Amino acid sequence: MTDTSAASSAKTYSACLVIIGNEILSGRTQDANLAFLAKALNDIGVQMTEARVIPDIEDTIVAVVNEVRAKHDYVFTTGGIGPTHDDITAQSVAKAFGVPLVLDAEAKRRLEARHTNNLPLNEARLRMAHVPEGATLIDNPISAAPGFQIGNVFVLAGVPAIARAMFDGLGPRLAGGARIETRSITCNLAEGAIAHDLTAIQARWPSLSIGSYPVWRSEAGFAVSLVLRGPEKAELETAGSAVIAMIADHGGIVIEEAWS
């Protein structure tokens, strides 16, 4: 008898974020969705293993969405779902899936409920009720205009508060595997001093990902954060102890320690 539950829990889930917007690529706007989504996805056992930042060009959006949806379990897009001419994400995703863009009655109802005489539901706003045929809506509790899901592609707003609210509502639509635990150990040593021994620790725990990040503290001297990541807390406990012993061997002290 096949143990399907074990097979299923061993699967790792990957996601790609596609950030759509000239305003990010021009440097005008600082993206604030990648870090949030990476952490929120990890909390449900999905690893963001790639992100793309692309311009508001239909052919580019179509090509990138088709490339990454074939490679990853989930694709999230942010940006380009407003009412103006430069909001072309919905039509581009429809084209990527080879389906028409259609008016969604429920999306229209939600926009009507929000839009009154002060904000008539004009032709431009009605664009926001159009989704690729076969898509399901993603709730927008902040400004009504919904995102949508088609296949494994989740189309979210670019405004961070709305993107977060949309993501938070997805819940059961996203299956994940094991959450990756993170243990950070920061010490008062230079990165180059511990590099050799850290390599040995990484070799001893090959299933962990161990990163080393110098911390620049112009007044307080050298520091480096050693970041251990893996699905098993117990493994991070023992490997973390080895890191702490190694720091002491080099005459260093642990300045800060955190789990996340």
Place this chain on the structure above:
Amino acid sequence: MTDTSAASSAKTYSACLVIIGNEILSGRTQDANLAFLAKALNDIGVQMTEARVIPDIEDTIVAVVNEVRAKHDYVFTTGGIGPTHDDITAQSVAKAFGVPLVLDAEAKRRLEARHTNNLPLNEARLRMAHVPEGATLIDNPISAAPGFQIGNVFVLAGVPAIARAMFDGLGPRLAGGARIETRSITCNLAEGAIAHDLTAIQARWPSLSIGSYPVWRSEAGFAVSLVLRGPEKAELETAGSAVIAMIADHGGIVIEEAWS
């Protein structure tokens, strides 16, 4: 007789940024290089038209570097050039170009000049003096360990202060075309109210890129920033006047205006 100067000034230059690092994809670290590089590149007439965020995996770095260096005039990478085991950018770029990673005598000299008895130039630190064969160094005035250029690929540090110092020193190595000028006009109207007329303005000035970005001000009501971008200031003057007249037609007022 061919007017090569006009042909050359009409060329547009594109760049791709490859952000290498698990710490960005896990959400632990917020990237701070994209926005800076996009603006600094535009100042010399190079447009960032794509960015990738990829993990510290050699095969991925090799494949992405080879893909984007064929598509863009310039490729910049950030991250992964320190002394620890997870710093694999140099070896991966060497592999992408099909050349060996070699010890660079000048890079070694710079590291020796910096590293004293307190910070011996051990084997780990010496890794930072290795570059792909045929590469030229990129100065690091902050912490000595250089970046490097090979072909159209410029390998910079991930730490933003160092990445900026490295970029600032590139100067004459980068040829560019026309700078893209930006005019932003923010008004107190809802995006959906002006979407129709804005489409007409975009159609009238097809060579400009006009973006519309809602500004969320929970207390002050609606606002939207209309951002016009193009190489010709005169065109932004006339198109901007049309935008301002359109705002007045809708009973709105301009809250803020800026050139950059």
